[in-house]
Amino acid sequence: MKITVVGLGVIGGSFVKALKGLGYEVYGVDCDLKTLEMAKEEGCILEGYQDGHDMIAQSDLTIICLYPSKVLDFIATHHFKKGSIVTDVVGIKSYFLQQALSMIDKDVEYISGHPMAGREKKGYLYASKEVFAKANYIVIQHQHNHQEKIEWMCQFVGQLGFKSVKIMSPYDHDEIISFTSQLPHTLAVALMNSDDEKYETGKYIGDSFRDLTRIANINADLWTELFFHNKDYLLASMDRFEKEFDQLKQAIMNEDEKTLKEKFLQSSKRREKLES
Amino acid sequence: MKITVVGLGVIGGSFVKALKGLGYEVYGVDCDLKTLEMAKEEGCILEGYQDGHDMIAQSDLTIICLYPSKVLDFIATHHFKKGSIVTDVVGIKSYFLQQALSMIDKDVEYISGHPMAGREKKGYLYASKEVFAKANYIVIQHQHNHQEKIEWMCQFVGQLGFKSVKIMSPYDHDEIISFTSQLPHTLAVALMNSDDEKYETGKYIGDSFRDLTRIANINADLWTELFFHNKDYLLASMDRFEKEFDQLKQAIMNEDEKTLKEKFLQSSKRREKLES
Numbered sequence: 292m293k294i295t296v297v298g299l300g301v302i303g304g305s306f307v308k309a310l311k312g313l314g315y316e317v318y319g320v321d322c323d324l325k326t327l328e329m330a331k332e333e334g335c336i337l338e339g340y341q342d343g344h345d346m347i348a349q350s351d352l353t354i355i356c357l358y359p360s361k362v363l364d365f366i367a368t369h370h371f372k373k374g375s376i377v378t379d380v381v382g383i384k385s386y387f388l389q390q391a392l393s394m395i396d397k398d399v400e401y402i403s404g405h406p407m408a409g410r411e412k413k414g415y416l417y418a419s420k421e422v423f424a425k426a427n428y429i430v431i432q433h434q435h436n437h438q439e440k441i442e443w444m445c446q447f448v449g450q451l452g453f454k455s456v457k458i459m460s461p462y463d464h465d466e467i468i469s470f471t472s473q474l475p476h477t478l479a480v481a482l483m484n485s486d487d488e489k490y491e492t493g494k495y496i497g498d499s500f501r502d503l504t505r506i507a508n509i510n511a512d513l514w515t516e517l518f519f520h521n522k523d524y525l526l527a528s529m530d531r532f533e534k535e536f537d538q539l540k541q542a543i544m545n546e547d548e549k550t551l552k553e554k555f556l557q558s559s560k561r562r563e564k565l566e567s
Numbered sequence: 568m569k570i571t572v573v574g575l576g577v578i579g580g581s582f583v584k585a586l587k588g589l590g591y592e593v594y595g596v597d598c599d600l601k602t603l604e605m606a607k608e609e610g611c612i613l614e615g616y617q618d619g620h621d622m623i624a625q626s627d628l629t630i631i632c633l634y635p636s637k638v639l640d641f642i643a644t645h646h647f648k649k650g651s652i653v654t655d656v657v658g659i660k661s662y663f664l665q666q667a668l669s670m671i672d673k674d675v676e677y678i679s680g681h682p683m684a685g686r687e688k689k690g691y692l693y694a695s696k697e698v699f700a701k702a703n704y705i706v707i708q709h710q711h712n713h714q715e716k717i718e719w720m721c722q723f724v725g726q727l728g729f730k731s732v733k734i735m736s737p738y739d740h741d742e743i744i745s746f747t748s749q750l751p752h753t754l755a756v757a758l759m760n761s762d763d764e765k766y767e768t769g770k771y772i773g774d775s776f777r778d779l780t781r782i783a784n785i786n787a788d789l790w791t792e793l794f795f796h797n798k799d800y801l802l803a804s805m806d807r808f809e810k811e812f813d814q815l816k817q818a819i820m821n822e823d824e825k826t827l828k829e830k831f832l833q834s835s836k837r838r839e840k841l842e843s
Contacts, residue, residue, distance in 0.1 A: 407773035427770055455770045467771045470762065475775040477819075478754055481811040483834040485804070486746065493841045494703055494731045495743045497683035499751040501842075502778040508838040511831035519822050528761070529816050533809075535757040540805050543753075546795050555787035558759040562784040565769045566777075 292316065295350040296336075297343060297365060299326050301410045302380050303356030304418025307335040309451040311420075318346050326415045348372055352447075355379045359516055363390050371399045376440060378404045382468065384431050384461035386520040392433070400440045403431035405464065406453070407472070411505065420452055428453040431461050469524035474532055476506050476514060477525075483507035568592065571626040572612075573619060573641060575602050577686045578656050579632030580694025583611040585727040587696075594622050602691045624648055628723075631655045635663055635792055642671050649674045652716060656682055658744065660707050660737035662796040668709070676716045679707035681740065682729070683748070687781065696728055704729040707737050745800035750808060752782050752790060753801075759783035 294310065296303045297320040307330055310317050319336040320343030321327050327339025340346050347353055347369050355362050359381045371377050377399055381387050388403050395401050408426035410417045428448050432441050445456045459467075483504045486492055518525055535554075542550040570586065572579045573596040583606055586593050595612040596619030597603050603615025616622050623629055623645050631638050635657045647653050653675055657663050664679050671677050684702035686693045704724050708717050721732045735743075759780045762768055794801055818826040 407771065409773065427772060429771065457770050463766070467766045467768070471768060471772045471776045474761075475758065475779045477812065477815050478758060478779060479775075480830055480834040481808055481815055482751065482754060483837050484830060485750075485807040485811040486837065487807065490739070490743045492743070492747060493843075494733050495683065495705065496703065496747045496841070497685065499755075499782045500747045502781055503751045503754060504834075504838050504841070505778055506775045507834040509831045509835055511828045511835070514831060515824055515827050518819050518827065519824075522819055522822070526816065526820060529812070529819075531761040531763065532757055533812070535761040536753065536805070536809070539753050539757055540802065543794050543798055543805075544802060546798070548791055548795075551791050551794065552787045554756055554760060555785050555790060558756040558780075558783040559785055559787070561759050561762065562780050565772070565780070567769075 292352070293318065293346075293350045294352045294354065295320060295343065295346050296354045296356060297321075297347075298356040298361075299323075299330055299415045299418070300356060300413060301415075301418050301422060302406060302408070303354070304330070304335075304415040305408070305420060305422040306354055306356065306451070308333075308418055309420040309423055311335050313450055318343075318350070320346065321415075323415075329415060344369060351375050353377045358513055359383070359387055359520075362387075363394070366391055367394050371396055373398045374400070376400045376402055376444065378402050378444070380404060380406055382472065382517050383521045384464045388431065388433055388461050392435070400437060401433075402436060402441060402444050403433070403461070404444070404448070405429040405431070405468070406448075411508065423452040425454045426452075428456045429464055430456060430458050431464055432458050433461060465521050466524045469521055469528045470531075473518060473521065473525045474528045476509060477529060478532070479504050479507040480509060568628065569594065569622075569626045570628045570630065571596060571619060571622050572630045572632060573597075573623075574632040574637075575599075575606055575691045575694070576632060576689060577691075577694050577698060578682060578684070579630070580606070580611075580691040581684070581696060581698040582630055582632065582727070584609075584694055585696040585699055587611050589726055594619075594626070596622065597691075599691075605691060620645060627651050629653045634789055635659070635796075638663075639666050639670070642667055647672055647675045650676070652676045652678055652720065654678050654680045654720070656680060658748065658793050659797045660740045664707065664709055664737050668711070676713060677709075678712060678716060678720050679709070679737070680720070680724070681705040681707070681744070682724075687784065699728040701730045702728075704732045705740055706732060706734050707740055708734050709737060741797050742800045745797055745804045746807075749794060749797060749801045750804045752785060753794075753805060754808070755780050755783040756785060 293316045295318045296306045299319050299321045317336050319330050319339045330336045331339050362379045384403055406428050408422050430444050448456050569592045571594045572582045575595050575597040593612050595606050595615045606612045607615050638655045682704050684698050706720050724732050
């Protein structure tokens with residue numbers, strides 16, 4: 292079985308590394324020649340291509356690990372093997388999938404995916420199969436997918452080290468992701484920006500501030516695109532957060548010990564069971 | 568020089584471990600006999616006491632590593648050596664210091680302190696000198712402190728592995744801490760509690776959600792006390808955050824790309840320089 296991974300950054304690079312030794316014929320497409328050479332030397336790909344047209348046309352599975360808009364460009368300009376599976380790793384699905392399905396060949400099985408993994412740093416050098424270890428994977432099922440292909444995809448991804456593989460509709464995906472991924476990014480950005488810089492902040496922080504602001508160092512182009520195309524769900528999640536935050540504020544203002552402790556017990560209990 | 572550490576939990580335990588080999592006579596006070604035995608076996612204390620009255624009366628430095636209200640109880644019921652230094656590790660200072668200074672013997676140098684370090688887990692087993700490595704320490708100077716004692720304290724703490732030691736007034740401490748420590752805790756609690764639990768959340772999270780909710784598992788008694796006694800500064804920090812969060816929300820609602828990207832660039836720049 293021929294697999295081509297397009298874009299050997301942190302996620303694409305981790306795919307080729309996690310695939311090594313599993314018995315597939317793996318090829319890589321990337322604009323950077325050095326990256327392709329490195330991946331080939333490490334034995335993670337059989338061959339690398341800057342222009343992937345020929346290879347893509349023969350691949351049984353194409354994993355496109357590019358930014359959302361670049362994935363659409365790639366789909367629009369490539370022909371995929373009839374009956375092959377094409378997947379992506381884009382962080383939002385409803386809007387994106389609608390676009391992708393409108394332009395891809397009808398005889399291709401397009402199964403969108405979301406590995407909930409990553410690194411703060413970019414590029415192949417930071418890719419490793421450890422990136423996928425203990426992470427969650429979401430396989431997106433749309434109305435035209437064949438059940439057996441979805442099942443194959445889940446089994447395929449299951450070999451790569453993920454802790455959990457779940458199937459979801461694009462709408463459910465975008466709703467839960469607005470809460471678990473996008474909302475945390477808005478909180479980190481707002482926290483970092485609400486510093487009045489009266490003090491030399493870095494000298495007065497502990498791990499809580501470090502942890503909560505790590506993702507405030509954010510890729511502006513990518514996240515603007517992700518936020519705008521998932522606006523409704525994101526705004527609903529932000530509203531829910533604001534209501535909770537306001538309840539905490541009221542409890543502190545009124546020194547309402549009972550309510551505050553109830554909130555603390557609730558969040559503690561939920562955090563404990565989160566990954567149990 | 569005789570040093571007694573009171574309360575050998577994560578912080579107190581880390582003190583005795585970090586002090587090992589530095590040439591001081593170190594003693595421990597704890598209600599748990601097993602903890603005292605362990606610390607003695609490891610050579611971190613010369614002797615352990617469940618009742619510390621005699622030892623405290625001879626100590627040149629007493630480091631009280633108990634919860635805020637317990638520190639006050641301890642001060643009220645013990646006599647310290649004339650001219651000795653007494654310190655604590657309490658997370659808020661203005662209210663607390665006023666109480667402590669009103670009850671401690673006048674011939675004792677009380678220098679409040681705040682090691683911005685810790686672990687999610689409690690107890691001596693999780694203590695280690697690594698807890699202090701790369702962490703920030705704040706030495707609190709009040710109007711009755713002697714300058715040379717404050718300088719000694721900074722030099723003393725500097726030996727224990729902290730990355731930075733800063734001197735602050737209790738008011739400045741409480742203001743900056745309301746932003747760098749207390750606000751992050753309110754955000755984590757509100758984020759965790761704003762989950763509508765429509766999905767099995769733990770299966771759809773990545774590291775961003777994990778990082779932002781780690782401290783949502785919170786000690787309810789301790790943090791209620793810390794929040795209520797620093798109410799004004801905390802509410803001001805919460806207000807500043809809310810304003811920023813609302814600006815993000817407006818930018819998303821209006822698909823105002825320019826403002827959103829400016830916010831992202833600001834937070835990225837600030838996060839990068841935070842500990843540079």
